Amino acid sequence: MAVKKKKPVSGKSAKSKPKSSFFQSGIFYGIVFIFLFSVVLYSQKNALAYYLGFKTDKIVYAETRLVPLEKVLDTHIEKSFGIDISEYQDKIDWSKVKELEGGYPIEFVFIRATVGNDRADFKFKKYWKKAKEKKFICGAYHYYRPNENSVQQANNFIKNVTLVEGDFPPVLDIEKLPKEQSIERLKIGLKRWLTIVEKHYGVKPIIYSSESYYTDFLRDDFEEYPFWIASYTSFYKDIDDEWSIWQISENAKADGIKGRVDANIYNGTSVSLKEILIK
Template sequence: MAVRKSVKSKKQKSFFKSNTFYVGIFIAFVLIISYSQRNVLSYYLGFKTNKIIAETRVASLDKVLDTHIEKSFGIDISEYQDKINWDNLKEIEGGFPIEFVFVRATVGNDRRDYKFKKYWAKAKDNKLICGAYHYYRPNENSIEQANNFIKNVRLHKGDFPPVLDIEKLPKEQSIDRLKVGLQRWLNVVEKHYGVKPIIYSSESYYNDFLKEDFSDYPFWIANYTAFYTHIDSDWSLWQVTENAKVNGIKGCVDVNIYNGTSLDLKELLIH
């Protein structure tokens, strides 16, 4: 007896073809929306390195640093930079000297960066000007976050003021409530250390949410795509890239320009 082969009906074939078509349309729609909104996403989505996602720069890092050669250059690091050779940590690619380093100290209300204590001591040993920053989590208690930073960071004369790193938008509160939390963190930390903290964020975040309400504070602004021949006078620091190469560190590093000379930099430091 012959075995009858399974044959799909015309209705079944039509159903599969129709659904495949709509699935394809849906995927294409998602891709188009994602691409069109890539800049918005890059500004406001968090990711592993806690830094702003960048597109291709319009000028090389060498050209940017050459343009600001009279200014002071530095880097910032965290536990994501592993196995640093501190003896070789002297220059940014192109021969630009490293004068200062920021180290991530704390995250949210209960975590210290795993490498903070070690990297802070090593940076001091290498005679670098040091700064410590706190990565702020908008949906956690601001006072607890301030106390987390204070518990883990001792600052002295010649160090940078404490830094508040705010990059994400809140999920469970309004922008106004976020600003209240940021101000509370700033107040608690300023009272403890006796100096106004620096606020770090992306240029878009700064323009949209911080510029007007926190104008009394020094700002450290990240923009990886612009080529500024003159840095905004309201910015104390400009984070130029997250993709620099530095002798002594495997992988990419963030590079920063202080908006002034090495002599001017002393005015920003704790006296």
């Protein structure tokens, strides 16, 4: 028997699905996701740059502390205040360097001495001499590069820095994460630097880093060392007992120094400050 063929149905089928609108499509949700992800990345750009190593010398934070610098200093007015400097301070009139803005006396000065395994700070010798002439308590620090040889870095510091009684112990400044080694290998390198430098100067070095770096990578493995911690976003009425020095700002002002300068609080009085100095 012959079968009668069905004619094709013209127009839209009753069972065909309606086309999705743009707002229901995967493209829309993809764009939303990319936008939100970009916002998060941008808001944390400084922190990411710090951890990935794109910041070369200064620790930068994504937020700003709401408490004015003056209130932080007033809260710790019984403690000892100081600054730290490097070749990045363009011009210094040492005859005027006496106080942080607001009348807070400067008692100590840390100066960057060396960088990595082969370079001295271009202004270290000049600044060291001037700070000594002004009778500031002086300290020298080494900017550690995680991907360079730790022994060579220790020798670079020793070659350029002479410390005497009344100076701060040597300082190891570690801010960046390594690109070519694990965290465990980094810690081995840091301990090697600390051991060599301690043996040479006869005193345990101070470790400088940010609060987050200290918490995440250093606190548990270097607890026998004094710490100098940078924390610009927090306001502490009581400084952690494990912190010998708190770097409270990179945006302080001081007479005689062009531009901004780092401000620090020693976690003790002018009298107790002598306890940490080289004997």
